[in-house]
Amino acid sequence: MTLLVSVFAALTCTAIWYKNAPKNEMKVGVLCWLFWGSSLMWFIDACFEYAELGAEYFTPAPVDMLNDFFLGMSVVALGMLIWLAILLVSDPKGALKSVLFQKK
């Protein structure tokens, strides 16, 4: 479930990135790297788990599914926090500067 949530987040971010490319004012590319990186890593994790459990891997207990979904959503929230921090620190549109420094 965590892998699935991460993959959907990666696909959504990539679509948004492509829609606005080559402009990168919102730094959506950061989210793409974060979610694709974690998706690929969780895919390998899933492969190892599948090799261990077999078909049982696809029939998790509802409680495990809910916990994994909760983890997936928390991962998306953390990814977005990292993105927001990078966006505000780099401030590509100069929005923060204009708020903090008023013209005379």
Added chain:
Amino acid sequence: MACFLVPAAEAAVTTIAAKAMKSKERGLPVHKVAVGSGFEDVEAIPFSKKLNWLSKLLWGGSALLCFEHVWHGEVVPFFPFLTAASDPAEAAVMLDEMASVGGSMALFLTGAWAVMLFAAHKIQKKALYPQLSAK
């Protein structure tokens, strides 16, 4: 248990390598590319930038997987940071998992990056030498 440490270590190496390459790179050759009805002067992407793609992929994945390990109580904010490291038997299992799962993750991400490089090369070639790709 601590599989994300292997891709994180690779990320550190690629970040340093990309920075070292960037400092040595000189001006790249400029090419004319057909855009719409006109032409545009473009530079090919330097290898340091391509290596940076791999760094971002590895750092991004490692950061979110680190969070997953914190979630499962495998990484803690106090010494020895990895719960499995406090018990020798568990530490052996952890090292084995790092070698198998972590190593596979690092290899898979590097493979995905290699596919990206190949695709980027094909797109560049098509844009720079359209007459070659038409044959």
